[in-house]
Amino acid sequence: MSRLAFSKPSKLKRVGSILPALFIAAIYMLLPTFGLRGFWLDVLTRVNIFLLITLSLDLYSGTTFYLNLGVPFTVGCAAYSLALLNRYLGVPVEYAILPSAAISLVLSLVIFLPSLRVRGAYFSIMSLLLPIVMAGIVTSQPFSLYLGGEGGITYSPLFFSYARGLPVKERAFFLQSTYFYISSIAAIIAFIVSYKVAYSDFGFMMRSVGQDELLAEASGVNTVRVKLVGFLISSSLASFAGSIYAAMRPPVTVDVFIPANTLVPPLTAVILGGMGTIVGPTIANYFILLVYEALWDVIGRWRVVLYMCLLIVLVLLRPQGIVYYLYTKLKRLVSSKIAELTAGV
Amino acid sequence: MVKLLVCDSVTKKFGGIVALDKVSLEVSKGELLGLIGPNGSGKTTLVNVISGVITPDEGRIVFEGKDITRLKPHRRVALGISRIFQGMRVYPYLPVYYNVSLSARSVYKDARLARAKTTWALTITRLLAEAGELPINLTPYKLRMVELARALVTGPKLVLLDEPFAGLSPSEIDEVIEIVKKLNENGLAFIIVEHKLRYLMKLVNRVVVLNEGKKIFEGKPDEAVSNEEVARVYLGVL
Structure with missing residues (x-):
């Protein structure tokens, strides 16, 4: 594994890398004002939300090596909680985002807590079963009567009431650009939080649990607390992703619980990007999801097959990922070029 | 006694x-x-x-x-009570500094104190020069020193x-x-x-x-x- 992946950059280096990142974020946020709209604005919104799921996976599974395949459970519970709060309690979507994320977080904690006692493949299998069981529950009687069955639950999307008075064309752009801004801000906050946590002392404790749990425990690390708090932070991201995804894209259907939809793309991004590096999976998230959309006509519904093939190849040939490795190489190349140029001046 | x-x-x-x-x-x-x-x-x-x-x-x-x-x-x-394990047991993908400092950070709430204790433990075990190295680059003797530093850093x-x-x-x-x-x-x-x-x-x-x-x-x-x-x-x- 790359040495750089787990060493804390110096203060000066951190400031140096924050400036370009801020510049890229600013340009990205201005895309709608540069004329981006329609299909691709919608795609970017979706990719932003997927980043939260990718980071959720990377922050917990990438550091502790407890591969949490139950992320769709957390995402799905948040989405259904939002829909149910709106339908049965009349809570407007705008106000249901945070409560639904909180409900999903509590549910995930209660359900996952016992499975944190088992390790390795056992934890992964247990976690994978949860969304599959939930998908069965949602579509079976009598629950389907309340949860909408295969068709799901529909409602007015986020800020629809504010846009109602606008002409149809303007309304679509208003909603699309608002969703893009909200999802972008959520993605930026999620990235900063994940990065800060992953490279903090606590983040390194999570890594110590992943690398040798017995050694960590015997060296003074409270491994139960580390796993629990790590899981809480990571699940918060997945819960929030589920809530805002549901708020922007009704109806909520059983699809959110299906691992092929909400687990395979983020998992591919995490492994392609380099587990536990945060930066690598972030870049990989945008890369694979945008490439997939661009190649929709070519690969179409073969997406999952392609992702799975990519995963197998990566796990066999380069389990430490590619994107973070290329990113650090590029960064070093740019730094040396800048140093050469400034030396000449 | x-x-x-x-x-x-x-x-x-x-x-x-x-x-x-x-x-x-x-x-x-x-x-x-x-x-x-x-x-x-x-x-x-x-x-x-x-x-x-x-x-x-x-x-x-x-x-x-x-x-x-x-x-x-x-x-x-x-x-x-601190210990070192039979065989060289370290975190393979964490630099020497973090191999030692994590134990200090677990015991001491004050981050500055934990840093000072880590520096002390690395000095005692003559590991300061290797603080940024990954364990894979160390000799068995240095690995043993990493284990000893980790055991000492918690003030046992x-x-x-x-x-x-x-x-x-x-x-x-x-x-x-x-x-x-x-x-x-x-x-x-x-x-x-x-x-x-x-x-x-x-x-x-x-x-x-x-x-x-x-x-x-x-x-x-x-x-x-x-x-x-x-x-x-x-x-x-x-």
């Missing part, structure tokens, strides 16, 4: 095998105790029981007057060393002995499990000999050498 650790009739069974059979021992403050015995005699099991990695089936472990028999390993570290009162000389050259063993002696002069107690008796007997004040989970001897190193049962167990190794 003031008793630091008391193991009272500790028994541990693994299925039908009795790894420890009513073993009792005491360690005083600032003592250097050697724990010896042939393979499978229960030395490492006893170290695991004292450090909390495994819980005994019967008996009590008392540290500074407090019953710690059911206490989790990380809580024992906070109380003042008792350190359990499980085969600290394994895989080291004679000159490296002398350096480890020098560090242990220096720390012991400052009041730190050690329980040392070791097969290289030539070095161990010169270092420790007292030895406990285990065989098939039972304590068969306790006394001064030179008495152990002349003890018939110990000699029989070691088949002339001494």
Whole structure:
């Protein structure tokens, strides 16, 4: 594994890398004002939300090596909680985002807590079963009567009431650009939080649990607390992703619980990007999801097959990922070029 | 002398095998105790029981007057019991600095104090130059030093060393002995499990000999050498 992946950059280096990142974020946020709209604005919104799921996976599974395949459970519970709060309690979507994320977080904690006692493949299998069981529950009687069955639950999307008075064309752009801004801000906050946590002392404790749990425990690390708090932070991201995804894209259907939809793309991004590096999976998230959309006509519904093939190849040939490795190489190349140029001046 | 650790009739069974059979021992403050015995005699099991990695089936472990028999390993570290494992056990993908500092950060709430303690532990073990290195780039001796630094950084009162000389050259063993002696002069107690008796007997004040989970001897190193049962167990190794 790359040495750089787990060493804390110096203060000066951190400031140096924050400036370009801020510049890229600013340009990205201005895309709608540069004329981006329609299909691709919608795609970017979706990719932003997927980043939260990718980071959720990377922050917990990438550091502790407890591969949490139950992320769709957390995402799905948040989405259904939002829909149910709106339908049965009349809570407007705008106000249901945070409560639904909180409900999903509590549910995930209660359900996952016992499975944190088992390790390795056992934890992964247990976690994978949860969304599959939930998908069965949602579509079976009598629950389907309340949860909408295969068709799901529909409602007015986020800020629809504010846009109602606008002409149809303007309304679509208003909603699309608002969703893009909200999802972008959520993605930026999620990235900063994940990065800060992953490279903090606590983040390194999570890594110590992943690398040798017995050694960590015997060296003074409270491994139960580390796993629990790590899981809480990571699940918060997945819960929030589920809530805002549901708020922007009704109806909520059983699809959110299906691992092929909400687990395979983020998992591919995490492994392609380099587990536990945060930066690598972030870049990989945008890369694979945008490439997939661009190649929709070519690969179409073969997406999952392609992702799975990519995963197998990566796990066999380069389990430490590619994107973070290329990113650090590029960064070093740019730094040396800048140093050469400034030396000449 | 003031008793630091008391193991009272500790028994541990693994299925039908009795790894420890009513073993009792005491360690005083600032003592250097050697724990010896042939393979499978229960030395490492006893170290695991004292450090909390495994819980005994019967008996009590008392540290500074407090019953710690059911206490989790990380809580024992906070109380003042540190250990190094048999074989070189480090976090393979964390630089030396984090291998050591994480233990300090777990025990000390103050980040500055944890940093200062880490620097101290790296200085004592002569690892400052390698602080940014990954363990894969280190020699077995340096890896042993990483383990020792990690054990020392939490400010222990008792350190359990499980085969600290394994895989080291004679000159490296002398350096480890020098560090242990220096720390012991400052009041730190050690329980040392070791097969290289030539070095161990010169270092420790007292030895406990285990065989098939039972304590068969306790006394001064030179008495152990002349003890018939110990000699029989070691088949002339001494």
